[in-house]
Amino acid sequence: MLNVGAINEGFVLDHIKAGKSMTIYHNLRLDKLDCCVAIIKNARSSKMGKKDIIKVECPIDMLDLDILGFIDHNITVNIIKDGEICEKKQLKLPKQIVDVIKCRNPRCITSIEQELKHVFILTDPEKEIYRCKYCEEKYDDRRDKKDRR
Amino acid sequence: MRHLMSPLDFSVEELDRLLDLANDIEKNPDKYAHLCDGKRIATLFYEPSTRTRLSFEAAMMNLGGKVLGFSSANSSSAAKGESVSDTIRMVSCYADICAMRHPKEGAPLVASMVSSIPVINAGDGGHQHPTQTLTDLLTIRSLKGRLDNLTIGLCGDLKFGRTVHSLIEALVRYDNVSFVLISPEELRVPDYIREDVLEANHKNYREVIRLEEALPDLDLLYMTRVQRERFFNEEDYIRMKDFYILDKAKMELAPEDMLVLHPLPRVNEISTEVDNDPRAAYFKQVQYGVYVRMALILTLLEVKVC
Numbered sequence: 001m002l003n004v005g006a007i008n009e010g011f012v013l014d015h016i017k018a019g020k021s022m023t024i025y026h027n028l029r030l031d032k033l034d035c036c037v038a039i040i041k042n043a044r045s046s047k048m049g050k051k052d053i054i055k056v057e058c059p060i061d062m063l064d065l066d067i068l069g070f071i072d073h074n075i076t077v078n079i080i081k082d083g084e085i086c087e088k089k090q091l092k093l094p095k096q097i098v099d100v101i102k103c104r105n106p107r108c109i110t111s112i113e114q115e116l117k118h119v120f121i122l123t124d125p126e127k128e129i130y131r132c133k134y135c136e137e138k139y140d141d142r143r144d145k146k147d148r149r
Numbered sequence: 150m151r152h153l154m155s156p157l158d159f160s161v162e163e164l165d166r167l168l169d170l171a172n173d174i175e176k177n178p179d180k181y182a183h184l185c186d187g188k189r190i191a192t193l194f195y196e197p198s199t200r201t202r203l204s205f206e207a208a209m210m211n212l213g214g215k216v217l218g219f220s221s222a223n224s225s226s227a228a229k230g231e232s233v234s235d236t237i238r239m240v241s242c243y244a245d246i247c248a249m250r251h252p253k254e255g256a257p258l259v260a261s262m263v264s265s266i267p268v269i270n271a272g273d274g275g276h277q278h279p280t281q282t283l284t285d286l287l288t289i290r291s292l293k294g295r296l297d298n299l300t301i302g303l304c305g306d307l308k309f310g311r312t313v314h315s316l317i318e319a320l321v322r323y324d325n326v327s328f329v330l331i332s333p334e335e336l337r338v339p340d341y342i343r344e345d346v347l348e349a350n351h352k353n354y355r356e357v358i359r360l361e362e363a364l365p366d367l368d369l370l371y372m373t374r375v376q377r378e379r380f381f382n383e384e385d386y387i388r389m390k391d392f393y394i395l396d397k398a399k400m401e402l403a404p405e406d407m408l409v410l411h412p413l414p415r416v417n418e419i420s421t422e423v424d425n426d427p428r429a430a431y432f433k434q435v436q437y438g439v440y441v442r443m444a445l446i447l448t449l450l451e452v453k454v455c
Contacts (some may be wrong), residue, residue: 107274109253114232118257123345134255135276136341 162371185214
């Protein structure tokens with residue numbers, strides 16, 4: 001197994017579904033951060049077979065991890081301080097998602113209005129349904145996944 | 150400052166006050182004739198409309214106010230690529246209140262986010278048309294005497310028909326209201342209306358294809374037009390447009406006190422022979438539309454009514 005050094009302060013995102021790490025990298029906007037990020041793809045996992053891991057060395061208040069709850073709430077988030085795991089964060093569905101997914105409704109104002117943020121609101125936490133703030137179109141996860149393939 | 154994006158922006162109590170005000174305007178129009186002297190409404194219509202635009206304009210003029218605006222995207226800066234946000238910022242400097250119709254869903258909401266004057270959604274794509282709903286509610290309450298204990302048939306294009314979506318959302322808040330959704334398979338109500346509105350509010354509803362099957366049970370039949378502009382494909386439109394035609398023979402199946410409403414314009418879906426039936430209320434509905442828009446303008450402008 002490839003070895004990546006321990007971090008002193010930051011996050012270890014574990015049990016990421018294999019292949020999903022780059023999506024998370026972009027959604028968390030890690031490319032915009034001036035800090036050390038390690039992405040481990042296809043690591044061996046007894047539980048999952050293969051998994052991805054992301055390690056981010058940064059102050060722990062720097063990242064908004066709520067979006068991870070939307071992407072995959074099975075991800076384990078370890079918060080590291082002084083080289084130790086100080087907290088395992090429980091992921092929950094964010095009430096609102098901004099500029100992560102796009103509204104696919106061709107009749108939605110987001111399709112033409114310049115610089116308008118794509119905002120989705122959690123309208124049914126039980127069924128995990130998000131709807132576009134503007135046109136109320138339901139976000140179709142399956143369709144999005146199909147398009148990403 | 151308040152805007153109107155959806156009929157749900159008003160609570161049931163607020164709605165009652167608004168409808169009471171509209172009824173008072175109907176009875177005492179002179180009392181309201183100068184309450185908006187010196188005020189202006191901007192009617193920003195990015196897609197064609199006769200009734201709604203004229204209704205807003207008539208409403209403001211009846212209150213003593215003035216009107217400015219445009220009636221198609223081609224005659225506005227939208228043709229030059231101006232955003233909705235920029236347009237409303239500009240219009241806020243010219244008018245005291247604005248009514249916006251836009252083919253894109255959510256456009257009035259975007260306008261309300263940056264506007265310094267109240268914005269009224271006058272119809273956004275296939276999404277919402279709250280002032281039509283206020284008109285419908287006023288018509289039903291005035292002619293039926295109630296908004297609860299009703300069985301309401303909604304017929305025609307229930308998929309793209311925004312008036313239908315808004316009306317359902319408003320009526321689920323009243324007790325013992327049930328719905329019969331009459332449409333071809335292809336034009337059934339969208340899932341968010343079925344799941345988040347009807348089922349979430351535990352309302353009785355059934356979906357049927359044949360109008361004749363529904364008619365005997367209804368207190369109210371709300372007919373809608375199949376709208377050419379909502380279809381991407383002309384062939385689908387032609388196949389659907391004459392699916393329902395309400396005529397004299399079908400009206401014989403309906404109860405004697407059933408009302409027929411229609412947001413208009415009508416094309417073929419109500420035969421002109423029904424117009425003289427006392428149950429046909431769609432032209433009275435147009436008049437109620439002016440009263441309720443007058444009440445709405447006064448409410449959003451926070452004009453004191455003595």
